[in-house]
Amino acid sequence: MRFGGAAISLHRDFYKKSGPNALPGCDGSILLDKTSTIDSEKFAFPNKNSARGFEVVDAIKAAVDNTCGGPVVSCADVLAVTARDSVVATIA
Structure with a gap:
């Protein structure tokens, strides 16, 4: 089975090879809600309907945090596990 570029991104050494050259910043900032200290990208015009x-994601995070008794996962964690599980489900 072939997955093209997706297989490269999911390779176990992907971060080791690309991470040191990555641009600084919060790659998951689109997941953050707007607060008094954060101007979120979630609803910024360039991201509208994209x-x-x-x-x-918020519901899954809330359920995990509620079950575990506090904030224990980030939205990025939820997406990472979901992406992994969706790939496994697609292959199986």
């Missing part, structure tokens, strides 16, 4: 499903 990313969806925030409520699903």
Whole structure:
């Protein structure tokens, strides 16, 4: 089975090879809600209608945090596990 560029991105050494050259910043900042100290990208004009499903990620995060008794995962953690599981489900 072939996955093209996706297989390269999911390679176990991907970060080791690309991370040191990555630009600094918060790659998951689109997941952050706007607060008094954060001007979120979530609803910024360039992202309008380009990313969806925030409520699903927020619901999963809330359920995990509630079960574990406090904030223990980030939205990025939820997306990482979800992406992994969706790849496994697609292959299986």
